[in-house]
Amino acid sequence: MSGAEVPLAYALVGMVVLVRALYALFVRPHLLHKLVAGNLAASGVFLVITYAPDGGPPDPVAQALVLTGIVVSVAVTAYGAALLARLNETSGKPYLEHDHEA
Amino acid sequence: MSGAVASWLLAAPVALPLGAGLIVPLLRRGRSLAALAAGAGVVAAALLLLAVRDPDGAMELAVGGWSPPLGIRWRADLLAITFLLSTAVIALTVALFAALHLPRAEPALAGRLWAPLLFLWSALNALYLSADVFNLYVTLELLTLAAVMLVTLEGERQALDGAMRYLLVALAGSTVYLLGVALLYHATGTLDLTLAAGAVPGAALALMTVGLMAKGALFPLHGWLPPAHAAAPAPGSALLSAVVVKSAFYILLRLWLEAAPDEHAGRMLLAACGTGAVLWGSLLALTQKRLKLLVAYSTVAQLGYLLLVFPLAVGSWSGPAYAGAVWLAVSHGLAKAAMFLAAGTVMHALGHDRIAELRGLAHHAPVTMLTLALAGVTLMGLPPSGGFVAKWLLLSAAFGTGQWFWALVLLAGGLLAAVYTFRVIGAGFGEAALARVPRRAPQWLAFALATAALLAGVVAELPLRQLQEAAP
Amino acid sequence: MGARAVLAVLAIALTGWLAVHLTSTPVAGLGQQVDAHLHASGVASPITAVLLNFRALDTLYEVSVLAVALIATLSLEPTRQPRVPPSPGPLLVWLVPRLTPVMLLLAGYLWWAGSTRPGGAFQAGATIAGLLLLLALKGPDPGLQGRGGHALAMAGPLWFLLVGSATALAGSAFLQYPDAWVKTLILTVEGVLTAAIGVTLALLAGGGRRQA
Numbered sequence: 168m169s170g171a172e173v174p175l176a177y178a179l180v181g182m183v184v185l186v187r188a189l190y191a192l193f194v195r196p197h198l199l200h201k202l203v204a205g206n207l208a209a210s211g212v213f214l215v216i217t218y219a220p221d222g223g224p225p226d227p228v229a230q231a232l233v234l235t236g237i238v239v240s241v242a243v244t245a246y247g248a249a250l251l252a253r254l255n256e257t258s259g260k261p262y263l264e265h266d267h268e269a
Numbered sequence: 270m271s272g273a274v275a276s277w278l279l280a281a282p283v284a285l286p287l288g289a290g291l292i293v294p295l296l297r298r299g300r301s302l303a304a305l306a307a308g309a310g311v312v313a314a315a316l317l318l319l320a321v322r323d324p325d326g327a328m329e330l331a332v333g334g335w336s337p338p339l340g341i342r343w344r345a346d347l348l349a350i351t352f353l354l355s356t357a358v359i360a361l362t363v364a365l366f367a368a369l370h371l372p373r374a375e376p377a378l379a380g381r382l383w384a385p386l387l388f389l390w391s392a393l394n395a396l397y398l399s400a401d402v403f404n405l406y407v408t409l410e411l412l413t414l415a416a417v418m419l420v421t422l423e424g425e426r427q428a429l430d431g432a433m434r435y436l437l438v439a440l441a442g443s444t445v446y447l448l449g450v451a452l453l454y455h456a457t458g459t460l461d462l463t464l465a466a467g468a469v470p471g472a473a474l475a476l477m478t479v480g481l482m483a484k485g486a487l488f489p490l491h492g493w494l495p496p497a498h499a500a501a502p503a504p505g506s507a508l509l510s511a512v513v514v515k516s517a518f519y520i521l522l523r524l525w526l527e528a529a530p531d532e533h534a535g536r537m538l539l540a541a542c543g544t545g546a547v548l549w550g551s552l553l554a555l556t557q558k559r560l561k562l563l564v565a566y567s568t569v570a571q572l573g574y575l576l577l578v579f580p581l582a583v584g585s586w587s588g589p590a591y592a593g594a595v596w597l598a599v600s601h602g603l604a605k606a607a608m609f610l611a612a613g614t615v616m617h618a619l620g621h622d623r624i625a626e627l628r629g630l631a632h633h634a635p636v637t638m639l640t641l642a643l644a645g646v647t648l649m650g651l652p653p654s655g656g657f658v659a660k661w662l663l664l665s666a667a668f669g670t671g672q673w674f675w676a677l678v679l680l681a682g683g684l685l686a687a688v689y690t691f692r693v694i695g696a697g698f699g700e701a702a703l704a705r706v707p708r709r710a711p712q713w714l715a716f717a718l719a720t721a722a723l724l725a726g727v728v729a730e731l732p733l734r735q736l737q738e739a740a741p
Numbered sequence: 742m743g744a745r746a747v748l749a750v751l752a753i754a755l756t757g758w759l760a761v762h763l764t765s766t767p768v769a770g771l772g773q774q775v776d777a778h779l780h781a782s783g784v785a786s787p788i789t790a791v792l793l794n795f796r797a798l799d800t801l802y803e804v805s806v807l808a809v810a811l812i813a814t815l816s817l818e819p820t821r822q823p824r825v826p827p828s829p830g831p832l833l834v835w836l837v838p839r840l841t842p843v844m845l846l847l848a849g850y851l852w853w854a855g856s857t858r859p860g861g862a863f864q865a866g867a868t869i870a871g872l873l874l875l876l877a878l879k880g881p882d883p884g885l886q887g888r889g890g891h892a893l894a895m896a897g898p899l900w901f902l903l904v905g906s907a908t909a910l911a912g913s914a915f916l917q918y919p920d921a922w923v924k925t926l927i928l929t930v931e932g933v934l935t936a937a938i939g940v941t942l943a944l945l946a947g948g949g950r951r952q953a
Contacts, residue, residue: 175763175764178759178760178763179760182752183756185444185448186748186751186752186756187748189441189444189445190748192437192440192441193441194744198433201437202437205437205441208440208441208444209440209443209444209447211444212444212447212448212451215448215451215452215759216447216450216454218451218763219770224772226770226771226772227771227772227787227790227791228460228770228771228772228775228791228795228796229454229770230788230791231788231791231792231796231799232403232454234788234792234863235403235407235792235799235800235803236447238803238804238806238863239407239410239803239806241807242410242806242810242945243413243414243440243806243810245814245942245945245946246414246436246810246813246814247433247436247437247440249813249814249817249945250417250421250429250432250433251433252817253421253429253817254426254429254430254433257424257425257426258429258430263433264426264427264430276909276912276913276914277906277910277915279915280905280906280909280915283915284905284906284909284915287805287898288899288902288903288906290805290809291808291898291899291902292895292899294812294815294891295888295892330914330915332797332798332914332916332917333794333796333797333798333914333916333917333918334913334916334917335794335795335796338771339771339774339775339795340795340796341799343915381816384809384812385809385812385813392802403796403799404796404798404799404802407799407802407803407806408802410802410806411802411805411806411809414806414809414810415809415813417813418809418812418816421813421816421817422816424817452762452763454770455763455768458769458770458771459771470762
């Protein structure tokens, strides 16, 4: 396994995941899909962060950044899910209203 | 200045509200007192920082004792101190208003305001001080969560909907911003803005900018703001419009004027977005039927002015343009907070905020009417307000750099602001009874903020001169 | 179908651009810097050193994000009564009491091992959270939804903040551990964080109910 090629592949996969997930976040109407898409998009970025060009030992700062990012992502997703549940209870459906008062 | 003093003086604005925010959810009583005490401490620290400021440099602290690139650096230069102090004054006043107004107006949510308010404040202060792009990401996340929580406090479907929209846009924005951070790190090997200055890849700058525009409701990514800010309780809306959204602009200032000062291509694009914000936001503000939505759209518009600083801060005009933009941010913060607090009083007094039915307000709540009028003066940019002085500087820079078309934007925005302000003021006259008599003390607090915005033009000479000297 | 095609092209283009961008400006990360200062960090694991020492401010804010997520979740009042969970099946009833000491031990090990190898507060905290959720599923409720649980959740970031503030008041920088105490302080911070993160994650996953 050559050193630099494998990490680059991960970073590229991360990019694809990010683009696809952001698209889903905007386009998919169901709020749960949007939330999960947001979570996945962040994971895509984490893959790009951990890219190590020289194929040498992994970069501890990059890994620490990703660890931090994961926790933040978990927190936001968890809260988003609770907010979604409450919105669903209150409005009867898990979608955003597209018309608000003018 | 000894290292020890620097350390706790810089840490206080971050640590005090954070500590209070963590303790407050565990208290049954005394939440507002804890919050106000922490807030007073922050104001004191900010004033002290201003007093001991070294005009030639900035107070800096290597957090944890580790300097960049290994560690994170806090720096308190004039820009940071300006934002720290103005945010502190606004936040403390809003907190006082909330302590006096909410128990009577909205008792169900009164106790739940304090934690998000404190966390929001701590995150803002950390954001102002931080010179590390990843640290900025984490502070932005804390800020967003606290802000979204403020939007949900009323609990109705519209509030939850606005909050969810805000959360999703902010989530997308953070993710794009984080990708920019990743690229910056890979290209420069550091996360510190000063170390990376001049070497920021255009792609990283673009990504971070797009992410920040989403978080800061900068046209065309502004759609989430009006429903969210209108649905929050009045003190929440005040903080959201006055200081939270400006945090994105603050970071953009740091990025475009300090870290990547040679990127000129994007600056025009930013100002074009600003133009869109001013025109679109103002036009939509004119058509609103509810006061809080009008004020929220006004925020979208006023944020647009701030983006004009980027093409104007060139050459010998960078000082005036920079000072004008910063002063505009400060003045708008004071005025917008005043407006939303006044809107809170209106809501309480009438039971609604429909502009068509504001009759009786001028007669029975004159302080609130006056607050709205004075705040409007700053938004319009009339003398002697801070808004006027700031716009004057930006106008001079526009003509001085030969970019007179931005002057048209500034003037057009002022005219439109006048129209929607007079619409609100005019609606308040006439005779009608109020549903409830609002307390006087909170009204005076809002009035004080509006007056401060007005006086910001009068006392501006020294601060503006210092800002011009400190311009990057 | 047109939108999908556009998206596919966009994804491929962006990915290709990223590949070119990343490989054309190869810059080493901060690994060398970390290794150079590792001896002074109080721990032997480079990642833990970054998280709890070099960039401790990020971690402080990150655990605050967790705390705010919990507070925000708790403030969303449910209108219905919380559903009583279905009675646990025989597998849970048999497994959970046996798993409990194992998971506690695992969490303790992860916390302790964090100073020398991958591990630390988050991993241990996640294990604790898993345990708490299993206990909640089996019943009876571990009872963390009241004051005690919330206090525990806030205690993690609070202790971290206290340590950092104490160092500032004592004359060093904010969050600068004094040399003699660095390893102990990091361990205590991680210890309290383990409990706090465990409780916070469990409450978040359980939907968080408003305190009585």
